[in-house]
Amino acid sequence: MSDYKIKKLISGDEIQIRAKEMGRKIAGDFEGRPIHVVVVQLGAWMFGADLIKNIPTNQLTLDSIQLSSYKGDTESCGLVTVVRDLVRRVKGQDVLVVEDIVDTGRTISELQKNLKRRGAASVQVATMLNKQDGREIDFEPDYVGFEIQDCFVIGYGLDYQERFRNLPYVAEMVFC
Ligand code: 5GP
Numbered sequence: 001m002s003d004y005k006i007k008k009l010i011s012g013d014e015i016q017i018r019a020k021e022m023g024r025k026i027a028g029d030f031e032g033r034p035i036h037v038v039v040v041q042l043g044a045w046m047f048g049a050d051l052i053k054n055i056p057t058n059q060l061t062l063d064s065i066q067l068s069s070y071k072g073d074t075e076s077c078g079l080v081t082v083v084r085d086l087v088r089r090v091k092g093q094d095v096l097v098v099e100d101i102v103d104t105g106r107t108i109s110e111l112q113k114n115l116k117r118r119g120a121a122s123v124q125v126a127t128m129l130n131k132q133d134g135r136e137i138d139f140e141p142d143y144v145g146f147e148i149q150d151c152f153v154i155g156y157g158l159d160y161q162e163r164f165r166n167l168p169y170v171a172e173m174v175f176c
Contacts, residue, residue, distance in 0.1 A: 003176040006154070010146055010170040015128065015156060016050055018145045022126060023054025026096065026143060028094065034059040036093040036120075038086065040111070041066040043100030046157040047128040051098055061089045069107045080110040081138070091119035101129040101155050105139035129153065129170065146170075 001017070018040045019055075035057065039048035041064050052060060066084035095115055102108050108125055126143035133150035151174075152159050155167030 005174045006089060006167075007172040007174060008158075008169055009148065009153065012156070012168040015047065015145065015170070019047065020054045021052035022143050022145060023056070026051075026126065027057055027134055028058075030057070030094070032057065033094055034061065035061050036061050036063070036088070036090060036092055036095045037098060038090070038095055038115070039064045039098045039109075041101065041166070042160070044166075045096045045130065046101060048098040055120060061088065061169060063090075063092075068110060079109050089118070090115050090119050095120045095123045097125045099125060099127040099141070101125045101131060101153065102139065102141050103131045103134040105135050105137035108141070109137050109139045114149045115148075128152065128156070128167065128170050 035054055035055065037048070037060060039045060039062070041163045043063070048167050052062065058132055063086045065082065065086050067080055068083045069080045097108065097111060097115070102125070112125065114122045124142040127141045128145040130141060130144040130147050131150055133149060152160070153170055154164040154173045155171045157165050158170065159165045160173055
């Protein structure tokens with residue numbers, strides 16, 4: 001691994017506060033309808049846990065999916081594949097996908113198409129981070145935790161070569 005510095009960007013406390021706000025907004029928007037949450041692994045599991053705790057409803061069901069779009073480095077390879085699939089059917093469900101970060105938009109738009117092909121009634125997206133400057137596909141998440149600059153981030157579920165997912169905050173990884 002080349003030399004790097006870690007620059008803290010968003011604290012765990014800030015993420016918790018934002019997750020509370022987003023959870024309240026989502027609950028209000030769904031107005032008591034069942035919400036089927038699909039957490040995108042591995043990056044979104046930490047934020048996903050924060051978010052679902054803050055959606056006050058007894059109508060929430062949960063599943064996860066693991067996708068691959070990065071080749072284990074800092075660049076997307078552009079090809080999105082399902083590494084570990086859903087367990088439950090999404091047919092007829094109002095799905096809320098929870099993502100760690102939307103960058104080019106390829107991964108999430110492929111997943112959205114995939115879930116619609118399987119018969120989901122609707123697919124909305126909540127992302128912890130949004131890198132608007134990295135966008136290559138026309139895609140807008142429905143719920144955004146934080147807008148960030150076009151830099152490579154780690155922590156709070158996000159990895160670099162499978163490491164740093166356990167950092168309790170989001171940081172920029174600066175390569176020297
Ligand atoms: P997209 O398809 O929108 O370009 O990228 C989405 C996926 O790429 C995310 O779910 C995440 O796994 C990964 N990704 C995008 N940007 C970053 C980043 O800055 N840091 C890390 N660790 N992963 C990223």
